[in-house]
Amino acid sequence: MSTAPACLSHSRVAITPALRAAVDRLDHRSRHQAAYHFGWITAGGAPTSADAGKAVRPALALLSAEAVGASPEVALPGAVAVELVHNFSLIHDDLMDGDEERRHRRTVWKLWGASSAILTGDALLALAQEVLLDSGLPTAAPAARLLARTTRHLIRGQVQDLSFEQRSHVTVEDCVDMAAGKTGALLSASAAIGAVLAGAPEATVDALALYGDQVGLSFQLVDDVLGIWGDPAVTGKPVHSDLRSRKKSLPVSHALNQDGPLSVELATWLTTPGEPDEEELRRVADLIAGAGGRDWALAEAARRMAQAEDALRGVELDAGARDELLALGRFVVDREV
């Protein structure tokens, strides 16, 4: 069994030629901007190899074919397609959020403007479907159907995320539903699409989809804890970063929905404008922890991870690929909390 980092690097190597060939089909400008976004070229067009992310989704896709006894090659169009959908959403999200940098490089909209980011994102979304449907596999249609449905859930999650900024109150259910769309849906599809392309039975596909779903929620719970209490040296983000933006993350939504004075104080703080100083942020982080937000999120992350692992163990899968899927899920979720 290889380690998760080795598995990720292996799948990155396996999919890059097909991903580049897909991007090469685009018009000149979208191709250039996508190639930049994927870290293959500089903004000026010179070859480079910038950080393009961990490529967790393609690795899940390849492993999901192996897990049902198929060759990872069968899953290649699926691995490319989920990576294209993921990057469509990053390019559009960066524009909507006004983020000027991603992985220490300027974002597409920042370099080429809003229209370019809209069109390049659109092009990657359409291309994902084209890659799947061009594969000639008899299972391409159900895989493309899964991907289209997943994209709808992904967009729903982003719509909810934006709407939370304008709402004074969100329930824990709203917040979990948002994370299930924004983070869970595409990880779920990634963990299932290789099995769909390999023609695996529905129960096996469902177990793999549930695995991805719950790994995604578990990841988001841990990520939200790190966004409030994470060590900047480990997370690479400023301390209390999610509190600075008054984000209604999962631990915050839990704390908000408790009875008692702490949740009232937190609700008041969330709707009070102004630039909080370090002392104030520490006090609010303690408030959320005091209302149980931190403990709940970590317990919930562990509970969902256990559910994810149970799902994988409940169906017959190739033992080696199952172990790699389990290792990859733990690698994604387990970080210094």
Place this chain on the structure above:
Amino acid sequence: MSTAPACLSHSRVAITPALRAAVDRLDHRSRHQAAYHFGWITAGGAPTSADAGKAVRPALALLSAEAVGASPEVALPGAVAVELVHNFSLIHDDLMDGDEERRHRRTVWKLWGASSAILTGDALLALAQEVLLDSGLPTAAPAARLLARTTRHLIRGQVQDLSFEQRSHVTVEDCVDMAAGKTGALLSASAAIGAVLAGAPEATVDALALYGDQVGLSFQLVDDVLGIWGDPAVTGKPVHSDLRSRKKSLPVSHALNQDGPLSVELATWLTTPGEPDEEELRRVADLIAGAGGRDWALAEAARRMAQAEDALRGVELDAGARDELLALGRFVVDREV
């Protein structure tokens, strides 16, 4: 044989329930904004029946199934899908172009902001594929493949259109290629998708696709002539509207690429900033006509329309449906010039 307006109104009635059912699958916000955009509700959510466009694309889709001897019902998911892709592109284009009104109503971005327009457009694009692939038809995969490839060409056309604004020179070929993407591609897919869903032979599908393609280019050539010389009372646009924005339309690109002083004068004018007055606009319109731009565009529109009609007559089709397709094409292209 019914007239083209009757055919359009018939197909609008035929597809609306399926289109509404598709839009109903979206998240609450995207659904609301899409329903507004389609003219079904007011911005506040009250039922209405505003002008939602001619729905030429669904009509072509339904007729293309009938033309190959199938029931129009077979083409219904295709008719809904092409209308969804068309409206995805309208919502994103309105945002990119900064257009505040469409059919005398405020645009989605103007009412709900840029992020809403991006996400609602994205949702309609993903939904188009989902509707096709959920149809359960054995031909859904080739139809979805056609739609994905078409979307790539549509985006290419929009990318070229935006890039022309920044270029001092465009060739006629560039300009025709842009129109083929922006206008031709989706009309071509619309005229073919019903036949694809009906499982028609490739030669028949190709002839129908060529018909839609050439009708699209012919439409664009006439539209560009109207954008310069059209009567505001007929076009509903201001006189010389395309000249005011210094648009490098098809007649302009033809005139620009002639030898002689007229094209040099035109090229200079196109790159000179400022608000031209009526007299100046009349002079530039005469310049373009003098360099042959108007006559060329009208002759080219007629030539392409003849090619389109030849394509339809070159394959075996249901005679009634062929006549309706021909009538619909002429209705789309023939306007008071």
